[in-house]
Amino acid sequence: MIADPLLNPATIELGSFFPQPPGTVWRALTDPDLLARWLLRPTGFAAVAGTRFRFTVPDSTSDEILCEVLEVQPARRLTHSWAYPRADYPARWILDWTLHPQGHGTRLLLLQTGFDLGDRRQKMARNAMERTWKRRLLPRLGEVIPH
Numbered sequence: 001m002i003a004d005p006l007l008n009p010a011t012i013e014l015g016s017f018f019p020q021p022p023g024t025v026w027r028a029l030t031d032p033d034l035l036a037r038w039l040l041r042p043t044g045f046a047a048v049a050g051t052r053f054r055f056t057v058p059d060s061t062s063d064e065i066l067c068e069v070l071e072v073q074p075a076r077r078l079t080h081s082w083a084y085p086r087a088d089y090p091a092r093w094i095l096d097w098t099l100h101p102q103g104h105g106t107r108l109l110l111l112q113t114g115f116d117l118g119d120r121r122q123k124m125a126r127n128a129m130e131r132t133w134k135r136r137l138l139p140r141l142g143e144v145i146p147h
Contacts, residue, residue, distance in 0.1 A: 012112040012130045016138050019105040020145050026075040028145045029097055038140040047072050075099060089121050
């Protein structure tokens with residue numbers, strides 16, 4: 001197998017297809033009640049650039065994730081920061097959700113950036129996050145998207 005020189009190993013890049021239209025998938029990414037069902041319950045979230053919000057992490061030593069909405073293009077793109085300021089080793093990442101119409105459904109692309117692969121902890125966090133998105137969170141997102 002030949003490695004793609006355009007791929008950044010410090011970036012998580014995952015795509016998923018959902019049979020619902022972009023507006024319906026968008027709702028699952030931006031409705032606080034739906035977010036709570038597949039990701040975490042947000043406090044203070046609005047899909048408006050500049051909005052600061054947080055996710056509370058149950059049973060966690062770092063107990064909250066601080067976020068800021070950086071870019072919004074309704075039903076097309078949502079970009080926000082994701083920071084663990086109280087963790088033993090604080091980290092800050094950017095999550096970029098892009099929705100593309102495909103047939104009667106939606107191709108959703110997630111990019112998570114900001115990992116420092118020179119730091120062993122960050123490398124481990126990147127690999128753990130990729131597995132979590134693939135195996136647990138994106139499948140749960142598919143389960144809560146309204147039909």
